[in-house]
Amino acid sequence: MSYNGPEQADRELIGGRYRLGERLGQGGMGVVRRATDELLGRPVAVKTLALESGADPESALREARVVAQVRHPHVIVVHDVVEHEGRPALVMELVDGGSLADRLAAGEVLSPCETARLGLDLLDALSAAHARDVLHRDVKPANVLLEKGTGRAVLTDFGIASLPGASTLSRTGVFIGTPEYTAPERMQGGDAGPASDLWSLGALLCAAATGTSPFRRDSIGAVLHAIVYEEIRPSERMGPLVPVVQGLLERDPALRLGAAEARRLLAACAAGEEPAPPVPAPTLREAAAPATATVVRDRPTAPDPAVPAAVPDAATGGRGSGSRRPKALPFVAAAVAVCAAAATVAVLVAMKDEPPAGAAGRPSGTASAPAATTPPPTTSASAPPSASAQPAGTVPDSETDRYPSEEVTDERGFTLAVPYGAIRSTDGERVFYTSPDGAVRVGVRIRPIPPGGAIGVMRASDENGPATNPGYRDSLVQETTHKGLPAARWEFTWNGFTGAEGPRHTIDVCWEKDGTLYDVWVSAPVGRSEEDRIRFDKALESFRATGG
Known part of the structure; x- marks a missing residue:
């Protein structure tokens, strides 16, 4: 939620114990105010539904039930649900310090180490939610609170989260979520899982370190086109965070960096170390490859120590975290068509040195290349396969030892x-x-x-x-x-x-x-x-x- 500054406190008492104070922020469906719990004498935050939002009052109860399933230091705590103006209001812990969005709006950005620590906090929060089969579905800077003094990050606003056994929140004709932080599979209307939240985390880390989402554009159509088709090239200002961001912004959720590997990379960055590149299991890579694609067999090779391993770029197919190009999205077809028409000439001369832009490079449009680009570890210094042992279609290579x-x-x-x-x-x-x-x-x-x-x-x-x-x-x-x-x-x-x-x-x-x-x-x-x-x-x- 965006910070709108203090306003005159109305001092209204709700629920028989919560004295409302100044407004702290406002989102699409609710207003958050500072309040005082007069029974316990502690400061709290109260979220009330905005009357003009058209939100179903049940959404507040839904959010309370979702958050109640996830207890974690980096997830907002809901203390109580009371009635306000005939609608339920959530009484939550007060995290004094504003949101990440507030900080970015003030022109501040985080260092790579600070961004990595933030990423670890949010990754732990998401992992706790995913363990309960809860998907947040709206991970963005406005929903991350940064506590003053401690620097603790708190994930908030589970208003559109999905909970097992509960109906999914939706409104006819309205996109639920924030497009520039939404994973491509959700844009396509496909099944979304924990990997979708991890994509949003990757976009958020880019914003934290550079000041803006990599998908920020002037129109919703342009945003959707960027997420689905354009190259994703994280800024060099992110330094050692580039590999983990590229892995999280892999367009193919089957190839996207998982929570455990993301945690390892972020922990190394937070400690000021250069993280070792992510190494995917070859069997997983082959299993995730498209059924129609020709998958070339892996052959253990020792990486060239003189050349740093690179993670494919998300929208370029080979340069980043590319994944298979998604199909056109029905509800954005018109917007994308406009973008595509304008880009026809540019496509004709598109850069050669990029893999597919929609196939995540990881740009997350890249091809079906995995998030990691280092080869599987060599178990033995075996000689290259002989001609008789090579699979059908293999060309005997006089340079086999050097460039097989x-x-x-x-x-x-x-x-x-x-x-x-x-x-x-x-x-x-x-x-x-x-x-x-x-x-x-x-x-x-x-x-x-x-x-x-x-x-x-x-x-x-x-x-x-x-x-x-x-x-x-x-x-x-x-x-x-x-x-x-x-x-x-x-x-x-x-x-x-x-x-x-x-x-x-x-x-x-x-x-x-x-x-x-x-x-x-x-x-x-x-x-x-x-x-x-x-x-x-x-x-x-x-x-x-x-x-x-």
Whole structure:
């Protein structure tokens, strides 16, 4: 609830013992006032329903019942329910200090360590609620109170929470919740679980450390488009928090960072340590992969110690926490259509170095890549599989020991060589294969030849480079041929997804054949330039169209 400053206390006595004082805040359905419990002589807060809100009086009782199920130091305490103006009013503990939203509105932000400690408090509160099968469904700065002196964070306003056995609060024609902190699966009207609250926590941590939600836009349609489709790239100001935020903002709830792993990462950040990257169980990763996707087998490999492991970015498919692109939301179709129409030209020249934007990168639109990008731990220094032991479709690799690869046949009608154990993701138009350590991304796009042909597409992409790739530099666009066909080549360097990962280099070739434009690119950290070029040459040379 937003703080509106003190107002003249009306000193009304309700419930025979609670003397109302000044207003502390007001939300969509209720007003919170400071009050005094005259029977016990203690300060309390009283939440009354706003008459103009149209809220069902039963909602206050619902909230009281929900909170009564969850007893935790970081969850607001409801002391009593009394009648006020014919409606129930909640008597709660008074957390003196204002909300996180108040602090952000005043221009203050939290340091990464402070944000991590806040995250731990809220994660514990949510875990306590989830253990009781209670989903908060409205985790946002206005619903987090920060106690003066102690710094204790308290999660409040369970007014739209879901409780087992209770009906779900809803109002016809009204979106219940706060869009810019709402998980994409809830936007789609799908089943929401504890992972939905964790998405909201990830967005809240971004706001706490930077001052605003990563999905803040000028209109509701733009907000929904950002959550469902756009790249999610946490600010470098978040420092060591970037991996945990990327993991929480994974668009696919099956791949989203869980509470236990999030707690480990946050605890390390709160202690001022650099957290080890999250390591998902390979079996879980394979189980979460889309049934229609070609999942490439994991092969234990030792990560390159010279290259920091990166967590895929949520909206870019390979660069972050991407997940499978959600279907269009029925109730926002018109708004999204407007956004999509405006972005048609931009999509034509969209950056190559990103996985699918809706497939969570984690941007949470990323492809179906898991929240973590480090490979599973190596159990033994085993030699690469022999040709006879390799699964069908694998290409024997003379560089096996250094850059093992295998050939995959994709459902989109092509085959090519990708890093061994790569993870497939898609944003609907593009397909990405990301190496197990998350560092190397192979992308493919097949479409009708647009106006200007291959060279026109590359020149337009180059012009748009500074807008799509921060730190865009050292670009080169050349008209060329590929296997005797008209083609264009584009190379560039940019700042990369995170400061920890460092700059990245992308090599891209597209060519024309029989009315179709084929596009293959590979991106890798600048420190792995040799691997970047070798993998690109393998991908380009091995590419074959197999379907119409």
